[in-house]
Amino acid sequence: MSKSEQVRPLWALQGVLTLLFLMLMLPACAVxxxxxxxxxxxxxxxxxxxxxxxxxxxxxxxxxxxxxxxxxxxxxxxxxxxxxxxxxxxxxxxxxxxxxxxxxxxxxxxxxxxxxxxxxxxxSVNYLLAVRADDTVAVGDWDDIRKLGNDGIILTLRGFGIVDILTQMGGLKIDDTATSSISNLKKLLAGRGRFYCHRSPGIGLAIRQAGLEDKIRLLSKPQLTExxxxxxxxxxxxxxxxxxxxxxxxxxxxxxxxxxxxxxxx
Structure with a gap:
């Protein structure tokens, strides 16, 4: 092996080491x-x-x-x-x-x-209404709920956007004092509201987690999509x-x- 052939691997190694050093010196991407x-x-x-x-x-x-x-x-x-x-x-x-x-x-x-x-x-989600399973109420639109007056109180969660949406619709009785679905489901069973309005996915999970599948049902109408x-x-x-x-x-x-x-x- 010639002297030049012996030196070439050394230069190649030095080149690789230099490249690695420069890479380490480069600033990392800012997170x-x-x-x-x-x-x-x-x-x-x-x-x-x-x-x-x-x-x-x-x-x-x-x-x-x-x-x-x-x-x-x-x-x-x-x-x-x-x-x-x-x-x-x-x-x-x-x-x-x-x-x-x-x-x-x-x-x-x-x-x-x-x-x-x-x-x-x-x-996107659909807002559904939940009622007690033994409640025979039948509503097709929001006007039907307005006609119920104080017998058509809608339970909602404090601070959630649905409160603003229902309020803007006008003429609906809204109770937004609860801060959790379990609280509103309990209020629903206690007769402190006729409906609980919450989004799906979400409301079905809340009902299952509370073990209330046989005591609460979801209405198909009316709905809101947001x-x-x-x-x-x-x-x-x-x-x-x-x-x-x-x-x-x-x-x-x-x-x-x-x-x-x-x-x-x-």
Whole structure:
């Protein structure tokens, strides 16, 4: 072997080492942490799950969507989705700058005044009415409920968008003092309301978890269909808003948003 042939492997090794050194010296891609929270009583947006270590974790549609966004854009990282907070506290935290996004909100006036929205809907839901199984009430539209007067009280959850929607419809008797589905289901059985209006998927799961399948039934009419979006603080930078929006466009086009939603059908 000639002297030049002996030297060539050494130069090649030095080249590889130099390249590795330069790669290590390059700055890593900056990761932006985006603060959020798990909204209480919002199943299946957020649900309590038992992980293999027998510890309670938080999963659900929104957690799956946040992880999917991180997968398509590794420069984004959502934090806080393992901490429960009521909707009112989430709104307050956003106003004070302690939360950046809320997953799954409607384009109603109360929300548009607080958030900017990604253009791509995350999912659509139907709002259904639950009644006691022994209640023979038959309604075909919202006018039928209006005619019931005080015998047609609709139970809803405090701070949820459906309260605004039903209020805007006018003439409906609404009780939005409860903060959980189990509370409203108990009130329904106690006769402290004629209907419980909640979204599906969600309301069927709440009934099953309460073990009330034989005591409560769902009406087929009337229904409301609503789209839910990613709400972002109005102070969020346009660059970050665009990155989240672009990720959601990709997830919608490749069918991942649909697949996530279908995993939580009742």
């Amino acid at each position: 932006t942490e985006i603060r959020t929270a798990a909204q209480e009583a919002s199943e299946p947006k957020y649900i309590a799950i038992l992980n293999p270590q027998s510890k309670i974790a938080i999963g659900g549609m929104c957690v799956d969507i946040l992880r999917a966004i991180e997968k398509v854009d590794p420069e984004l990282r959502f934090i806080g989705d393992q901490v429960w907070q009521p909707r009112a506290r989430i709104d307050a935290a956003l106003k004070t700058g302690n939360i950046d996004v809320i997953c799954g909100v409607q384009r109603i006036a109360r929300n548009t005044s607080q958030y900017q929205f990604a253009a791509t809907p995350l999912f 789209k839910f979006y990613m709400g972002m603080a109005k102070t969020m930078s346009p660059e970050l808003v665009n990155k989240i929006g672009a990720s959601l466009v990709l997830l919608e086009r490749n069918g991942e948003l649909k697949r996530i939603f279908e995993r939580y059908q009742e």
